[in-house]
Amino acid sequence: MPRSQNKVASHRRRKKVLEQAKGYWGGRSKVLTIAKHHVDKALTHAYRDRRTKKRLFRTLWIARINAGARTQGTTYSKLIAGLDKKELVINRKVLADLAVHNPSAFAEVVKFATA
Secondary structure (H helix, E strand, C coil), rough: CCCCCHHHHHHHHHHHHHCCCHHHCCCHHCHHHCCCCCCHHHHHHHHHHHHHHHHHCCCCCCHHHHHHHCCCCCCCHHHHHHHHHHHCCCCCHHHHHHHHHHHHHHHHHHHHHHH
């Protein structure tokens, strides 16, 4: 009985990996065994860094809110504590955007939270 090779499926598998490795330098984009390793590593980094990005943006927002709060004569921790006490729910992304692009509205929020 002749050996079955399943050429279509194996060709598609190779093609998929080499498509993902497109743009990589040298053999990383042309040699299947090398490309497989680098695609796996790239996907691992992509997965990890999607979570890291959330962390980094939160720290950026907090820094911006703190800078805006200090121009109003208070600190980040006092502002957040005041907002919690008044039960005003504004997320950090929106607060940071107000602090950067609309300082007058941010000043009103600070005044409300610290009053």
